[in-house]
Amino acid sequence: MTDNNPLTNKAVRDFLAEAEEIVEHLGSELADLADSADGGDIDPDLLNSIFRGAHSLKGLAGMFGFAGISELAHNMENLLDWLRLGKLKLDAGVVAVLLESHEVLLSLVRSLSEGEHNEHDEKISACAARINACLEEPSRDAAQASPLEALGLSEQVLKSLTEYEEHRLLENLSKGKNIFSVHATLDLATFDQELARISDAIKTCGEIISTLPSMSSNLETNIDFDILAGSALAFDEFLLATLHDNVTLTLLSGGRQSSAPPATAAKGSAGSRPESPKPAEPPATPAVPASAPDTPAAAAPSLSAKSISRTVRVDIGKLDELMNIVGELVLAHSSIATLAERLRSERFSQMAVELGKSAKMLERKLTDLQKGVMDIRMIPVGQLYEKMSRIVRTISREQGKKVELLFYGADTELDKLIVEDISDPMMHIIRNAIDHGIENPEKRLAAGKDEKGVIKISSFQKGNHVVIEVEDDGGGIDIDKVKARALQRGFVQDPSAVSDKEALEFIFLPGFSTTDQVSEVSGRGVGMDVVRNNIAAISGMVDIETTQGLGTRFIITLPITLAIIKSLIISCAGRTYALPVTSVLESLILTGRDINTVERREVTQLRDTTLPLLRLEEFLCLSRRSARPDEFYVVVVGVAEKRLGIVVDELLGQQDIVIKPLGEGFRRFPGIAGAADLGDQRTILVLDVGGMINDTMRSGS
Amino acid sequence: MALRAMLVSIIESLGDFRIVEAANGFEALRLLPREHVDLIFTDINMPDINGLELISYLRNNPNYQHIPVVIISTEGSQSDIEKGRMLGANEYIVKPFECADLKSIIVKYLDDRQG
Numbered sequence: 184m185t186d187n188n189p190l191t192n193k194a195v196r197d198f199l200a201e202a203e204e205i206v207e208h209l210g211s212e213l214a215d216l217a218d219s220a221d222g223g224d225i226d227p228d229l230l231n232s233i234f235r236g237a238h239s240l241k242g243l244a245g246m247f248g249f250a251g252i253s254e255l256a257h258n259m260e261n262l263l264d265w266l267r268l269g270k271l272k273l274d275a276g277v278v279a280v281l282l283e284s285h286e287v288l289l290s291l292v293r294s295l296s297e298g299e300h301n302e303h304d305e306k307i308s309a310c311a312a313r314i315n316a317c318l319e320e321p322s323r324d325a326a327q328a329s330p331l332e333a334l335g336l337s338e339q340v341l342k343s344l345t346e347y348e349e350h351r352l353l354e355n356l357s358k359g360k361n362i363f364s365v366h367a368t369l370d371l372a373t374f375d376q377e378l379a380r381i382s383d384a385i386k387t388c389g390e391i392i393s394t395l396p397s398m399s400s401n402l403e404t405n406i407d408f409d410i411l412a413g414s415a416l417a418f419d420e421f422l423l424a425t426l427h428d429n430v431t432l433t434l435l436s437g438g439r440q441s442s443a444p445p446a447t448a449a450k451g452s453a454g455s456r457p458e459s460p461k462p463a464e465p466p467a468t469p470a471v472p473a474s475a476p477d478t479p480a481a482a483a484p485s486l487s488a489k490s491i492s493r494t495v496r497v498d499i500g501k502l503d504e505l506m507n508i509v510g511e512l513v514l515a516h517s518s519i520a521t522l523a524e525r526l527r528s529e530r531f532s533q534m535a536v537e538l539g540k541s542a543k544m545l546e547r548k549l550t551d552l553q554k555g556v557m558d559i560r561m562i563p564v565g566q567l568y569e570k571m572s573r574i575v576r577t578i579s580r581e582q583g584k585k586v587e588l589l590f591y592g593a594d595t596e597l598d599k600l601i602v603e604d605i606s607d608p609m610m611h612i613i614r615n616a617i618d619h620g621i622e623n624p625e626k627r628l629a630a631g632k633d634e635k636g637v638i639k640i641s642s643f644q645k646g647n648h649v650v651i652e653v654e655d656d657g658g659g660i661d662i663d664k665v666k667a668r669a670l671q672r673g674f675v676q677d678p679s680a681v682s683d684k685e686a687l688e689f690i691f692l693p694g695f696s697t698t699d700q701v702s703e704v705s706g707r708g709v710g711m712d713v714v715r716n717n718i719a720a721i722s723g724m725v726d727i728e729t730t731q732g733l734g735t736r737f738i739i740t741l742p743i744t745l746a747i748i749k750s751l752i753i754s755c756a757g758r759t760y761a762l763p764v765t766s767v768l769e770s771l772i773l774t775g776r777d778i779n780t781v782e783r784r785e786v787t788q789l790r791d792t793t794l795p796l797l798r799l800e801e802f803l804c805l806s807r808r809s810a811r812p813d814e815f816y817v818v819v820v821g822v823a824e825k826r827l828g829i830v831v832d833e834l835l836g837q838q839d840i841v842i843k844p845l846g847e848g849f850r851r852f853p854g855i856a857g858a859a860d861l862g863d864q865r866t867i868l869v870l871d872v873g874g875m876i877n878d879t880m881r882s883g884s
Numbered sequence: 885m886a887l888r889a890m891l892v893s894i895i896e897s898l899g900d901f902r903i904v905e906a907a908n909g910f911e912a913l914r915l916l917p918r919e920h921v922d923l924i925f926t927d928i929n930m931p932d933i934n935g936l937e938l939i940s941y942l943r944n945n946p947n948y949q950h951i952p953v954v955i956i957s958t959e960g961s962q963s964d965i966e967k968g969r970m971l972g973a974n975e976y977i978v979k980p981f982e983c984a985d986l987k988s989i990i991v992k993y994l995d996d997r998q999g
Contacts, residue, residue, distance in 0.1 A: 235929070238958070242887060242979070245980065246890075339940055339944070342936070342940065342967060342970060342971055343934070343936035343937045343939070343940040343967070343971060344936070344967075345928060345929070345934050345936055345964045345967070346963050346964055347929075348934070371914075371917060374910075374913070374914075375910045375914065378910070393933075393934070393937065394932060394933045394937065395933070395937045395940060395941070396909075396913055396933055396937060396938070396940075396941040397940075397941060397944060398941070398944050398945045398946075402945060402946075402947065403917075406913065
């Protein structure tokens with residue numbers, strides 16, 4: 184049943200945009216929870232975050248009238264609340280119920296995004312029933328007499344503990360942890376940074392149970408906080424770990440392993456050293472009613488559990504449209520600029536100068552606009568990481584391997600579309616790393632490695648490119664096996680003549696696979712050739728480095744954006760082409776004498792390196808009507824570590840272009856990235872530097 | 885965030901009020917000395933300091949103890965709401981709430997001030 188009412192459809196889209204994100208996040212957190220349930224110790228922050236996620240989804244779905252989703256999220260929220268408050272133990276059964284409910288949520292949201300509007304009633308009610316079954320039999324072991332009074336907590340602190348915080352406090356006590364009261368007097372202007380520093384220090388060695396702000400003796404400039412924390416450390420150790428100016432520490436409880444007597448200590452100006460073993464109480468304050476305000480209207484900070492995000496969700500299609508318009512404006516501008524130039528040369532001087540000025544002005548504003556639109560498209564690579572961590576968990580569980588995923592550079596920004604398009608190739612690389620790279624625990628231990636394998640994903644900006652590296656500490660690629668396979672497949676006649684680096688390139692050829700049994704994970708008929716092609720389709724490159732026994736690193740180099748690019752316009756054999764400036768390093772003027780031939784390939788000496796050359800006319804099979812010019816240009820291009828000199832006839836100048844795809848029919852033509860409109864009704868081809876470099880390197884080996 | 889935005893738009897529709905938003909408890913603590921506030925809405929479950937702690941702070945600070953506080957929370961946290969009342973919260977609203985509830989509260993606390 185599809186609904187064609189555009190208003191409803193828009194509401195559905197708005198809902199989906201937010202709901203998908205929440206459900207996805209819930210999924211990865213639930214997987215984390217499932218992991219920690221195996222280990223026994225549950226991170227209360229994680230549980231809380233999941234609880235809040237379910238809560239937000241419930242509210243959101245309720246607001247948009249998706250009763251089914253809202254109901255299921257509500258049931259999950261109840262279950263999570265019980266877990267959070269310790270009324271229910273997290274066992275395998277509960278985990279299964281949570282994961283199943285999440286599956287159903289996911290399928291509900293997915294079917295909505297595919298335009299279906301059925302709400303899978305049976306599935307929802309089945310889940311709800313299972314959840315309620317969990318809630319019917321509360322484990323009573325958490326309910327014990329409250330030993331809270333024994334702590335000597337101040338009335339104020341005790342009164343403002345939520346049910347949940349009380350539970351955490353009891354939980355810490357029952358585990359024999361020490362309970363500390365940390366009293367801090369902070370500057371009102373900077374308290375949040377200061378408090379964050381103190382909190383971080385506490386979190387390294389314990390758990391923060393509550394943070395109560397209280398009035399400082401100087402209430403105009405200062406604010407006090409009483410932090411209640413649980414930690415396994417003894418007083419002295421905890422003091423050392425949380426040492427901070429203006430902080431007073433008090434031990435409230437004798438946990439099991441506490442040897443230290445109740446004590447307090449202070450560093451900095453705040454306190455006298457020996458102090459009674461009770462928390463610093465807020466000074467008693469007489470109730471002085473402030474004068475009644477006389478401004479008419481009211482203001483109220485309204486507070487919410489949801490984190491603030493000052494963002495607007497936009498359909499990427501709208502941004503594309505905007506980008507296209509900007510692109511056309513850029514073209515319109517360049518024709519105006521050309522016109523102004525021509526007018527000037529034809530001596531309409533005064534007007535021409537003014538037109539030129541306006542064109543310059545327009546150009547500046549256009550650049551701003553372009554940059555603004557471009558910025559909107561940029562998203563942090565971190566969004567990709569979340570997906571990857573889920574994949575790693577699923578696969579490593581399937582494979583019975585232990586894998587830890589480390590991320591670096593999550594805030595590196597990339598064009599949204601590139602992030603989307605890179606996610607499949609990356610997923611495949613990661614699958615490969617777990618499937619073929621990381622050994623099983625026994626093998627790892629035998630090799631003297633930690634039984635847990637590590638996959639490290641890092642990203643950083645490098646000039647006009649973003650580099651994403653996927654590195655594993657597995658067995659590495661067996662080059663001899665690769666060579667043997669290449670021989671068997673007929674890619675090479677004499678494997679001994681192939682260098683190791685060249686051999687690695689075979690992996691990217693279609694129909695190559697070194698494992699004999701095709702596993703469920705990697706063997707889906709998608710090879711590394713597809714990975715390379717997909718990355719090349721977004722003008723990126725992928726490289727491999729491997730060390731036998733130590734691991735493999737995939738290096739993906741991507742352009743930051745595909746939307747509008749500066750390009751170098753060149754001509755060769757009477758035709759015009761564009762080269763993305765991002766990949767251009769320099770250009771040289773050469774004559775025939777500067778070219779040498781090494782192993783039947785043309786090269787030239789560039790400073791102290793040998794630069795391989797590619798004649799564009801040969802690469803594109805162009806026929807020349809007139810003789811080659813004596814003097815010609817070489818455009819030195821580079822992607823990642825690779826360099827190539829492209830031999831062309833002339834350089835015509837720089838221009839901003841919008842690359843448009845050529846359409847399915849031309850997709851597999853290497854070395855062409857797309858077409859672009861030059862603004863004077865001329866359409867030219869845009870060369871794909873990565874593709875050209877790959878092609879040249881391959882034909883050379 | 886959705887709830888806060890909704891709350892703001894509802895209050896705005898009820899009259900000419902200036903609304904200051906705080907994303908969390910700390911932000912509220914920072915806003916208080918700078919803003920002249922006549923009515924505060926707060927949730928209980930918040931990431932840094934919870935609503936009860938905020939109320940406790942307000943009620944013990946002579947500068948703020950007169951400001952009416954309204955707790956907006958879910959039905960599940962009855963005992964927390966009760967604690968909030970003990971600490972000196974003036975009213976509470978349980979999500980999902982009706983506009984009328986909100987309106988009557990605003991009328992009750994803000995009209996007093998105008999008079």
